[in-house]
Amino acid sequence: MNSVSGFIPNVLHWVVSAFSLLLTAYLIRGFQVGSFTYALLAAVVIGFANVIIRPVLLFLTLPINILTLGLFTFVVNGAVLKICASILPGFEIQTWGAAILGAIILTIVSWILHSVFI
Numbered sequence: 001m002n003s004v005s006g007f008i009p010n011v012l013h014w015v016v017s018a019f020s021l022l023l024t025a026y027l028i029r030g031f032q033v034g035s036f037t038y039a040l041l042a043a044v045v046i047g048f049a050n051v052i053i054r055p056v057l058l059f060l061t062l063p064i065n066i067l068t069l070g071l072f073t074f075v076v077n078g079a080v081l082k083i084c085a086s087i088l089p090g091f092e093i094q095t096w097g098a099a100i101l102g103a104i105i106l107t108i109v110s111w112i113l114h115s116v117f118i
Contacts, residue, residue, distance in 0.1 A: 009118065016117050017043040020110040021091075027105055030098030038090030045084045054080050077103035 018039035025033040033039045057076045058065065065072040078100035085093040093099045 012118055013114070014040065014043055016113050017047070017110060020106055020113050021046075023109050023113075024102055024106040027109075028098055028102045030094035031102040032092045032094075034090030038088070042084060042088055042091040045088055046081065049080050049084050053083065074100050074104055077107070081106070 018036060021033050021039045021042055022036065025031050025039075033042060054076065057079060058073070061072055061076055065076075078096065081103050082093050082096070082099040085091045085099075093102060
């Protein structure tokens with residue numbers, strides 16, 4: 001496999017993730033993305049946060065996650081989004097409710113768009 005054939009699916013995945021963010025921002029009040037450029041940047045930062053920060057948070061919150069039968073994972077996902085929004089210009093989440101609901105909607109929208117386009 002050459003480098004071009006691996007590059008195109010990664011770029012497509014990145015663009016679909018950015019569209020997922022924009023659609024989530026359209027659906028959720030308090031979840032704002034300034035433009036498609038900011039959505040692309042946010043998609044990269046959220047991807048890195050999901051690889052670096054999210055596993056640590058899931059490990060630290062494992063007891064409460066077990067007690068809630070995994071539902072606390074939505075709070076962890078919302079916290080990761082809120083952390084990313086706090087460091088990125090053009091990406092804002094105003095409340096914790098918007099962050100948690102945004103995480104749920106973003107997961108659903110991203111899953112649908114990735115299953116259709118990738």
